[in-house]
Amino acid sequence: MANNELLKALPKVDDILKNEALKGLEGEQVLISARKVIGELRVDVLNNSLTSIPDNDYIASLVLADINKARQNSLKRVINGTGIIIHTNLGRSCLSDEAAQAVYDVAKAYSTLEYDIDNKCRGSRLSHVEGLLKDITGAEGVCVVNNNAAAVYLTLLTLLNGKEVIVSRGELVEIGGSFRIPEIMEQSGAILREVGTTNKTHIKDYENKINENTGALLKVHTSNYKIIGFTDSVALDDIVEIAHKNNLLAIEDLGSGAIYPMGDKGIDEPCVQKSLESGVDIVCFSGDKLFGGPQAGIILGNAKLIEKLKKHPLMRVLRLDKMTLSALEVTLRHYKEGQAWDKVPTLNMINQSPQILYNRAKRLCDKVNKTYNVCAVVETESKVGGGSAPETELPSFGVSIEIPNISADEIEEALRLGDVPIIGRIFKDKFVLDMRTVFDEDIDYIAETLCK
Template structure:
């Protein structure tokens, strides 16, 4: 058969679109989308035929060009297009703030408030009482002042943005004194020196990688110094022969020389979790030192949406609110909605521990984890009796660049199969309708239950049911 004869067998776009099987697709996706996908499929079929050699053309299956086969391909494409690129997954890794998996899951009230605010209009920048324009900066002001004791607060879209804004507003054209041991790199090769350069401030390094004394900051102060800055090295720890200036020591130096002190805290911890092995600075205690400005993340140990929160002395925060960068870095109504409900939980520590998923996961006892692991193991055995299932101890982590040296004693369900490899199991779960992300340890697939929500136990069992 000649190539031209085969090409003539390709149905025309209009003929394909007349198929009654597309009536639902027109309604759901729209005629323009269906037409576009149809054209793409037919163009690909034509291109494949044109690329065939004589021998391949001789054995070409002409049935592939039937309208029904092409319609099936178009419908498959349309179904694939309906799957969102961003979707939910099950985190069974035991890493609580897993950056690749979206960090902190929101509390239920935050989710409901986002839905309510997003469904219609809101008073984002409207003062309902006065009937005139308001400011989005006022939405969290009273609540954050109550919780932290700061004079004023503002919120931007992440902590890197907060760093940029703080430095631009407080130290543009001036030097900022920072310990050499605190020049951190955030994920994605995002470095403090680079942020400082972009802000217009000049970095003045002091001390050494492992040792920086209060006197090092004092010696560095000159007529062009704009601020002293301390950065919490949350994603690494220098051990051994070390020394660093404490926050209250820097505050004293700042007061003596009439210089503001900035603390880039990062993690956003609002409560003391030392009894759970988490010896990290927290926001209220840091502000109690008299620090001028503190900045931290909303989606790390605070347990809220992605955001950068800046708190401190009013004269500095007001300057930031009026800065040109403030509009470029501001957050939307959904972030405010989620953050407000998250912060309200902190009015009572017990409520925060109970309702905020990140805090609940960190503080869950081994007994509770063991009970959950037993329930998951039973569900897996019921779903698929061919699998080898047992309960093991596991080391869980905080993640998200927080407390890298802290390992939480966890419990996991270990699964193996005599029929397939553990790597194959892991891949199968990732491809499930609701992807399950687990980890392989010593050739066993581990499901760390600390990060698995109660409602997800059945989903994991359902995914493993498919293993032959």
Template sequence: MTKLSVLPSIEKLIERPEFVPFIDSLSRPLVVETARSVVADFREKVRTGNNFEETELIEVIIQRLKEKERRFLIRLINGTGVILHTNLGRAPLSRRSLEKAAELLSGYVNLEYDLKTGERGGRGAFVEELFYLISGAEAALVVNNNASALYLTLSVLAKGREVVISRGELVQIGGGFKIPEILETSGAVLREVGTTNRTVFADYEKAINDKTALILKVHTSNFKQVGFVESVPAAELAALARSKDVLLIDDLGSGAFVSTERFGLPREPLVSSAVDAGCDLVTFSGDKLLAGPQAGIAVGKKEVVERLKKSPLFRALRVDKLYFLLLGEALKYYLNQKETGELPVYRLLSMPFEQLKARAEKIARQFQKQGVETVLTDGQVGGGALPEELLPSWGLALPEIYPANVWEEKLRLASPPVIGKIVKDRFIVDLRAVFPEEDEVLVSVLKTVL
């Protein structure tokens, strides 16, 4: 039993071999702080007459350290079936891109240095050039996310002036971020036209006046209206904008560069199509269907893009060398017309249904006695793209010896964590967003909980 006078010192405690891995993963000061906090708790126990073994103290410190480790980014298995899962980091990055990043960014790079002239160069100019080529636009810029791209656009081009937008496109995106609030914060004046379900050409035409700065078209990517609905194509709005001497901005959200119809899905708007339609500026995300890192991209007319770049706000929203490099590597796949399957997002999207079934059956056979079953299920693209479209998939349904929420907790707290889904009170690990090379790891995790 441990007495107050013989509680081990913090320095002596953390020299124990059990804490060496945590010093490496968390840092020595954080391990010391955690140990000190636990020892203080145990000191209070002794004062109140509760004794304990030193092994109990060690176990509690280790448990606290493991909890802290999980607050850092760790690798996990996505068994939700949602490929672009916002909470799980959206688009996984390609190994080739990451290897390139490790090779270049462990040293210095010519981020803002022109090797030809020896003078300061434009940050990210090489990526902007790739965006010209792939989208057909005259110019491009990159900021830290698509909301920033839209905010920058409205702040520079429409502050104090009216922005015409369909009521049916006043959407809310993740985290309670609403288009009307972005407009208000930017200093632009909202001018709603049409109705929730129908907005026609004449609605836009009647709303434009000498106070109008631009027409804003927003792709309703995270919901879908059906029935008695109507909207105006970008090409028609572009013609109207030119005739009225105002700008047309198209916020695409997901920003696809490859046809989603190739994967048996409905058509998601292509960035190049929006440019071809005559939009003055098109904004979209980098970490959705582009399959790159988080970023907000704006492509369009050179004069418009240059106005945005001259704003002090643009510097506050810019990205660093890592994001430019990762975006550039993703774009090269499209430009070289390589198999997009090398990009993890499209590798998962194109995973054959029969292959998913075979993998599920192989894993389930190893847990037949425990009652694991294979089940048909549905995955999704995620990231606000094609919200109504389901991706046929196969999954593993865990036995009903525990309620689904208990399985959810067990798998979430496993090492590595496995994040699944609950369907009709059954806990399911959907293989749609599980990479084949993760199957063995998944089996190991299941062995610890079954």
């Protein structure tokens, strides 16, 4: 059939809207989807990729599928089978059940966000987390903003606008979204002074750069990359000593924000408490990386300096909302009560034993293989992710899925485009789900999806 005849054979939008499959559906989206589907068919005809026009029932089914897709939230939960624990694209750290419930409770009702019940007066929103952070870390002062980049920016803007800040060239990091330390510093009004080289910086490099306009020495933890080989850097203790000897501030951008030492897990990341013990004036870190809470920028240190940050007009721009504060408060309570390894999902995933991971993988395989023999337990390696411990690989177990006459790419696409997207990875031409980042409660759904 010629293109002109095919185009004439396309049904009118009104005819499709009268189809039985679409009866009872209301709203502008129905009309939008009908026009979209017929428009796509028209394009296929013009591109010579369609040789016959489907019947109206089939076209109506396409319209219905488009309506259902359009009505789904674009921000929705996924099942993470990548083995990357703090997966930036998938929302970084997950919250505990208690933290998620607390968010729900304050989101659907009024709350004590800025109300002091005991004294019947206006309260501070930071009061919900300030005491807990002091108890857990031993910090003098506490301030919390909406992410770590904001924490660094607020610190530099408030305390060092117009002053020189000395940073090692080997620590001029770029973080997610192409945000770079030099650019953040420039926007804050602080003046960057680089010292040393990419691979080596010495104490004398800092000392030789200090002048009458120097305001601080900044130590940036290179959490998302490692320089190995012929290297040398100046320890935080030495940075603090040089700074204080010259009446300067010592500031650390710690990034990942580990509260517990994790060397026995193969994760070599500095702890927040260790930084504070060094005498550093200000330390900043993320709430949703190794700390395992919601997105936040946590600033700890000298009480007088922290008070200046709290009073800056920009604090109103950067302050946390009630839902984030609620999640952060509950996460902090897990730490204070000694339950973080069990209840904070990020820490729990890091701490899972090989036997637990193997059992989870075998459970999924057994469920699927009862119907289709397509799954096998395989050894895998997980990553911490989120710009933390880039060299660390955690031994894990996963499930390899091979379906006859269906490629790994096709399996990946089908699972990714499901009602609840299942995200895995392709390794050696096989689709694999790493069990370290899969929750026990997701096993049944994955099995049911694979058996369809």
